[in-house]
Amino acid sequence: MGLTVGIPRALFYYQHAPFWSTFFEGLGLETVESPHTNKEILDLGSARAVDGCCLPLKVFLGHVLHLADRGIDTIFVPKIVSIVRREYICPYFLGLPDFARHYLPNHVRILDPVVDKRRWSWQWARSFVRFGSDLASFRQAVRAFSKAQQRQRDWEAKQLIEGHELPKNAVLLLGHRYLIEDRFFSGSIFDSFSKSGFHLVMAHQLPEPVLRMYARRLQKRMFWTSGRQSLGAMEYVADHIVGVVTLASFACGTDSLVSDLIQRRARNAGVPNIVLHLDEHTGAAGTITRLEAFIDMLQRRRTS
């Protein structure tokens, strides 16, 4: 088949890329990924997107439009309702395919399988196999699905900290994975910390069952997966870290509450913390200055 599927390098790409690429490979389809986020893509997205939506959504739109401009007329935008039982990602993800469709010319086809593990995880398997068998044979779809799932699991296991031991002088970096892993936004954070002698630890490097267990300490069950992981990580390592950096996007609904809760928790635990709000006008210089001051403070605390 001559179908080429465009995969925007945004949002859940950073979390599910191995699964997606293996799945399409198994179906015998060619995939094209959009390039890493750059100024041009960001501008493309933020110029078109409705004002009031969050930065990652604008970036996502930029990637989608970039793919469409390159003449790719099949774009993969899954509708990710939930990836963990009884939890959501955020309302934006529920309307993502419709959102993307609004901005795209009519001839562009959107592939929008539903990922919904709210009730039963096999619902998700069924919807993906059904989606796959529309593009190839049923057999191929089943095989591609199980292979993709295996790849995904291996990849996730590789993310964990070796030996499950926190390094010394660990600083917890919290936030949506698609912000943390997009080096266009987080590059300056990693650069600042690389020379400082502090080690950044992220929630996805900690084992998920542990995060879930510690998140139970919260007074109210957190129903956003990313928020639950962040708060769980905070509970888990609060006594073993020297600082917390929270990366939040302006106008992100979940971050607006979660980053506040993280701040309060850090204050109670006596851990220094900083919240960096990102939007399309954020300059690297300002971020670096603030981080340098924060790192200076951590170093002074360590020596005293």
Place this chain on the structure above:
Amino acid sequence: MKITFPHMGSLYIPVEALFQELGFEVVVPPPCTKRTLELGSRYSPEIACLPLKVMIGNYLEAAELGADTIAMIGGCGPCRLGYYAEVQRQILADLGSTLDMVVIETPLENPSRLARDAAKILGRGKLSRVPRALILAWEKLKACESLEKTALRVRPKEEKPGLTTRVLELALQKVRQAAAVRTVHKAVQEGIGELWAVQEKHGRQDPIIIGLVGEIYTVFEPFVNLRLEERLGHLGVEVARTISLVQWVKDHVFKGSIGLYRTTHLERSAEGFLSGFVGGHGLETIARSNELANCGAAGVVQILPFTCMPEVIAQAILPDVSRAKELPILSLVVDEHTGEAGFQTRIEAFVDLLSRKRREAYRGQTQSLFGSRCGFGQY
């Protein structure tokens, strides 16, 4: 135990009745004012959405009047409202406030906790009074809504500007004071009669009809939406409010709490634009706009708090509905910095546009039904 709760339009009337009938002392927070908002935004996370901030203001002002317990609803996502109560509890605790919070969660979310909270409330009230309290509150809720809906229909034709609002306020107070179901019914009947009497005798009889969609809190709380319904009414517009609290309670409390609520009818109305639930009232916004276009509304106004996630999705998609149905749509975003003048200008420009469009339609006789009242029974 002096109980209080956040404001949302005239909702305080039924809620006050509910707790009073249960035998509690109730402190209704003072009506939302600039001070409420200032207090609220001083202590809330900066980028949280507007309702959270106003509610914090409500709590603090109620505490000044002696309240010691807050009743608040919970939820289980995906909208932020579900986590409000917890964040607010922490904000108040960090402020050193002694306010206690009772959160009413949906039964399916955490049955044991609901039972515990219910026991906490009911333990000090009288169990035998629960049915009576629920019935009275329900009747008052229906009463307030039917009065408000009548006011929406009457206001564009009122004799003196502002008269409808005054009559409505008097009627609502009568409902508030009514202590039995029969007195509530009587107050509503009288109120509706008085409201219809406000109309100009020989005025024009066909105001432009605009549908109001959007986020429930901003639709109902007049302080937050800068009295949008009144502003539109004074410009000679009849507002068809598509969100109904009575319907909301039927759907989410009666059906939803036992897992019977389905959104199929909304999905059918929104077909081709939005494929399903996006939290909050996002799906409703799209579905109702589409329905309004089909029954001949002249335009639609969407109102949302800044960064409201479900409504932003709807806002992005509404232009599609607008184009497909040739229906003018105005999205109004409110936050703590919204200024009155800019708001008024935008509304006036929108209404001007609609009335010009209607004049042209009349002249050409192309759309004789444009913006008239046919098919609006349900709103």
